[in-house]
Amino acid sequence: MKRSETSARKICIVVMGLFGALAAVMLLTAICIFCLAPAAKWAGFCLIAGAVVAVAFLLFFAYNLGKFAGENEDAITAAARRQKIKKVLIYIGIYTFLTVIAITVLFPFYFMLISSVKTVDEYQLATPTLWPREFRWSTYAAAFTGDLHLGRLFLNTVIVGVVSTLLSLVVTVLSAYAFARLEFRGKNVLFALLLATMMIPGELFTVTNYITVSAFHWLHTFAVLIVPFLVSVFYIYLLRQNFMQIPNELYLAAKVDGTSDLKYLWKVMIPLSAPTLISITILKMMGSWNSYMWPQLVANDTLHRLVTVGIRQADFSISGQPGMTDFPAQMAAIVLVTIPLLLVFIFFRKYIMRGVSRSGIKG
């Protein structure tokens, strides 16, 4: 087959892919608009436009497929042609599905972003606008200057996140090492019991945990945000599985050389399990950043309030207009709180994915 023909086909496939994605985007947007504002006249128009693009895509696809088949009739057999058609169809199906899912997931973020710069009047329109008519950047300034105290909230969250992550890592590493490498009576039973606690939803412990921390007089302190969650059975399990993949011979050789368990753990196990530990660190930090129910219950004062609770508590009412809330300013604050997590995910996603996939468990 000539190189130019191959290039032409590649271009055609890329065009088809783009066309397909465009059709999917238009259809999905049209459906979103239809759901948000079924009464709007242009919603119907969008739906029809989306459908037209989708049909055009199918025609274009069928035409090109036929063209490929005609061009290469002498070169490839009918069976191979069918195989190819099937493969292309599967790819188109997969990418269309992924595009639709990606848009579904990203749309709320998009809506949060555009809502954060809308005026209050535009935000309240019965038919929401998909692009701000007028950009109001002052919402971001309001998020810092209002009674939100965003700086203090960030500081509190970082303190809790860093301290709880460090302490949690110590507990997790030592526990995982014990369960993976050391031999002691009842090890398996103990581990099974620990695993069994994963079956109980965390919310069920809320009341008992509250009674405990209340009896310890820990309410409205950083301790109450850190200590109850130092032990994570999931992370112990994750790291134990990782430790168990390291050959036993290394441990035995280290023992012959007279190395202590702690030294072996520090010098061998931890470096070899660094990716998983990084994943645990990131996941733990994200958990601290996102936690809401518990911090709201036990540390809802200015000195210890976390970002999630702070945003909920903040007053976004509009001065001089009783009962009115500046929702765009609230959205701006939410955007600011979301950004650090998004950055963490963007830059460290490979560690997050790797660590979770290694254990063979979904997070």
Next chain:
Amino acid sequence: MKNKIGAIILASTMLCTVAVGFTGCIQEGEINNGSTVDDLANVPLATSGGFVMPEGGFDITKPVEITFYHTMGKVLQEKLDYQLELFKELFPNITVKASKYGNYDDVHTQISTEISASNQPNIAYCYGDHVADYNVSNAVFAMNDFLPGGTYANETVTLESGKVYNLGLTEAEQKMFIEGFYNEGHMFDDGKMMYMLPFAKSTEVMFYNKDFFEDNNLKVPTTWDELWDTCERILEIDPECIPFGYDSESNLFITLCEQNDSAYTYPTGTAVNRFRFDNEKNRAFVQSLTKNFLNGYFTTQELNNGTYTSNLFTSLVEPKCYMCVGSTAGGQYQKPPLVNGEYAFEAGIAQIPQVDPAHPKAISQGPSVCIFKDKDPQKVLASWLLVKYLTTNIEFQADFSIDSGYMPPIKMEYMETCEAYKAQLDEANGTTGIAALSAKMCLEQKDAYFTSPAFVGSSKARTEVGLLIQAAFDAQNLEEMDEKIDQAFKDAVNRCIDFIT
């Protein structure tokens, strides 16, 4: 002998069956004709709530710290702080620690957990169903002892200044409250115990496009029948509009129960006996609503894609609505939009449509305050003193109303003694002064307010009747309407019963 024993057993069984049958009939009768909300509101209060006064009464020398959970924003907190300073001048030994907790549900969740560790606050914002929940643990203090006629109603406290201060609520103070709001405090169980005092209130009113009504020579409807006629005329004028919007489906159902004097719920008895809303009168009004919905006369919040119908009322493009029932606390959202620096129209405010305009009914909403039991009676007394101070304080109520959009639970003649509040009411208009206009309307209809009884499951009933209306409106045409309504009522009652059993 055997035959005799057999006959006795048979006779006993028959007697039991007949007795059970009668019991069933009695229960059935109660369900259909049982006490309505008004009956419960009229129950005389017990003279005692079980409080035991410490020797020497309230000790003004002993330092007491009390906690108060609320949901006030920054501006309202400033007003509260100011009043707390004044309160501190009266009672220097009482320190109040006020904390804000998100919204009403957050306060409820917080306190429900805290009660499990006996760590609840002393005073909190509340709704009736919250108090019913707290009282499963018997945690709420009954105020009866300090109300007129109560055991300690005439007790006094001698302040540092030598002035004598009434510990109990005097009859004059009690008369300041709008009756419907005050009665909400004892809509529990047998109605004899008072667990809440009204703090800030709201209700539903009908906002209408005054310019449109005047231009088209339309009369503002006062009854439901007039409303549907008006809707028909509006549709003739503007075929693309939805003439009428009603934000809350639940309020619509509950209010119509009250206006029709038909049963809704009752706070005691078996599960079946508590949820009484499946009856002929209620089915009839749901049928009427569904027919008018199918005619395109109105919409509700859920049917309006979950957004308040005020969005339609203030919309400059179709679909618009020209009448809209919404909460007075959200009156600002009904403010007409500005077009080239001028308001697009002027809004008017009227009472919601009634079944009998001579006996109007409007739902009572908004937070009340309750006091929690404490092993230290001095804390309970300090809490009571603060609750009494804040709820009967005209200046605070006026400030709170102006800045929050809520209405005071105090009658207009008392509120007008506050110059700032009177000035606010005088400035009421259908554009910039819409919040004041709605507050004025609310204060004028002081005899209309009602509340449904509160018990564990009452909030479920409220949710379910809202869903019931939505389910009924699923009917595509009149043919399938009856079937839908029948199913909707059965499902709603069953879900309520499942919830509490």
